[in-house]
Amino acid sequence: MRRLAASLAAAALAAVGIVAAVGQPAAAHGAEVFPGSRQYLCWVDAVTESGSLSPSNPACADALAAGGPNAYYNWFGNLDSHGAGRTEGYIPDGTICSGGDRGPYDFSAFNAPRTDWPTTHLTAGDTYEFQHNNWAEHPGRFDVYVTREGFDPTAPLGWDDLELIDSVTDPPDTGGPGGDNYYYWDVTLPADRTGRHIVFTHWVRSDSSENFYSCSDVAFDGGDGEVTGIGDGSGPVDPPEACPDQAPGTPLGELSATSVTATKAHIMWGAGQTGCVTGYDVIDTATGGILASTDGVPMVDVTGLEPETTYVVAVQARNDNTGEVSEPTGSVTFTTLAEDEGPGTDPDPGPGACTATFSTTNTWAGGYQGEIVVTAGDADVTGWQVAADGITTSTIWGGEIADGVITPAAWNGSLGAGQSTTVGFIGTGEAPAGGELACS
Structure with missing residues (x-):
């Protein structure tokens, strides 16, 4: 099972000429690769050696x-930046696979x-190594x-x-970010x-x-991890022979800017392109300067930005073996927020503030x-705390718990009036x- 998922990932990336490095810091992104998710197996099924x-x-084509x-x-970008672990009552029925359609890309x-999505065949009651x-x-x-x-399924x-059947916190992984590594x-x-299931x-990120x-x-039919419904049955494609000397092609897919703060923005772009690509640069289109670089990972946190400033950025691919860079992608525009004091500066906002x-x-x-929704009153709140008597947990996200009191995480201590x-x-x-x- 592990070999199947890893080989599918490696083949898909190799088919478009990506050389992915490990150890590059970025925001977390990913998708289930065993049993293979719809977005992942459709990518494996669709991507060609040219990057098209x-x-x-048929389901993937539609x-x-x-x-x-x-x-x-x-x-790997099927996400909601404000999901915070919420499920029923937040993500509507019928939109669960896309997380409620709140992400930067249309999933x-x-x-x-439908019953013709790529399918992994399993045996009910057996134990499998899940891979994300x-x-x-x-x-x-x-x-x-x-x-x-x-x-x-129709x-x-x-x-x-x-039915929730399993929950695990901070599982091990096979290596650093990018490429075919996985938790x-x-x-x-x-x-x-029995039969077809999902x-x-x-x-749920904790940071x-x-x-x-x-x-x-999946189909519970006595299978052992076989995947049907992708490709022509000939197996993973072989890597092209053009690397490392072929010029890098312009990254495909639309750019997005998310998680924008006063000094930082998270930039994502498509992972497919032609040629040999060893890394990417995020460039400021106004100055031509490089704001951030990655080694094979198609996303990066751009830091050190000026507050209340509009930026227009694009991405170029690099081939560090030859020193060549591609033509830039289309641009994305975003404006950084105003500076604030940050969470935790006032640990006692006063009674009735939330x-x-x-x-x-x-x-x-x-x-x-369980979930606790904290809502500010008529005035801004900076630093809140909630009495949590009777709640016992070792797994919490969006906050911290100690001595029967829940306090904010690093990112949600400041709430505007009426904000939750x-x-x-x-x-x-x-x-x-x-x-x-x-x-x-």
């Missing part, structure tokens, strides 16, 4: 026609309920859901269809499943509110998933009753 897209799978190429070239076509690509490394939790027995996927952990699948994997989403189509509401989003034997943030956690024991909690 030509899917043979998704490309409906949503365009950006979701393919950024198959909505991958919600289509890590375009970058960040701490966090992976929640694995499987549709319940009797699921209708109907839109809803939260009532899904891995063992998952024992339910023994009562495995939904929710990656920011950014979340990632993957729907993997409210907090607790609810349970999922339950199982011996545990539950969400703290999610995996609790042990019986879930407390929902309702208001003391917030100050």
Whole structure:
């Protein structure tokens, strides 16, 4: 199983001439590669040696026609920057595979309920090594859901269809960001499943509110990880012989700028292009200067920016073996925010400055998933705390817990008037009753 997923990833990247390096810092991005997610296996099915897209799978072809190429070239970017671990009640039924359509790329076509998506064949009750690509490394939790027995794959996927079967925090990985490296952990699948099902994997980062989403189509038919519905049956493509001397081609796919602060912006672009590419540069189109560089990873945090300033940036590919650079991509424009004092400067905003509401989003034997929504009152709040008596957890995101008190994470301590943030956690024991909690 591990060999299959790794070889598919390596082949897809090699087919478009990427030489990916490890150890490059960036925001976390990735997708399930075993069992292969829709966006990942459609990318493997579609990408050609020239970097163009030509899917043979009919569901993948329809998704490309409906949503365009950006979701393919950024198959690892199915995300919501403000997800914060939220599930039912936040992500609407029918949009679960795309995470509610709140990301920078259009993955909505991958919600289509149909039975001809690329499929991984499994055996119910067996234990498999799940693998989630890590375009970058960040701490966090992976929640694995499987549709319940009797699921209708021709109907839109809803939260009532899904059962949480596994949750793991900070699993090991096979190497640094980029390329075919991945996180891995063992998952024992339910023994009562038969026929076609969906495995939904929710990656919840613990160092920011950014979340990632993957729907993997599986068939419980006694298989052992075989994948059908991609390619022509001849197996992974061989790497082209042009590297390392071929000139780098312009990166494909649309640029995006997310997580913009007063001094930083996260820039993403497509991973496919022709030629030999060993790295990328983000350039300021006004000055021609290089704002940031990566070694093979198609995303980077651009830091050291000026507050309240508009930037227009593009990306060029490099071949460090020859010193050549490609023509730049199209540009993306963003404006940095005003400087503020940052979270935690006022640990006591005063009584009545905020409210907090607790609810349970999922339950199982011996545990539950809960969330607390903290909302500022009529004035801005900088530094809040919520009484969390009765809550026992070792896994929390969007905040920290100690001595029965929840305090903000590094990124959500400051709330504008009326603004909300969400703290999610995996609790042990019986879930407390929902309702208001003391917030100050």
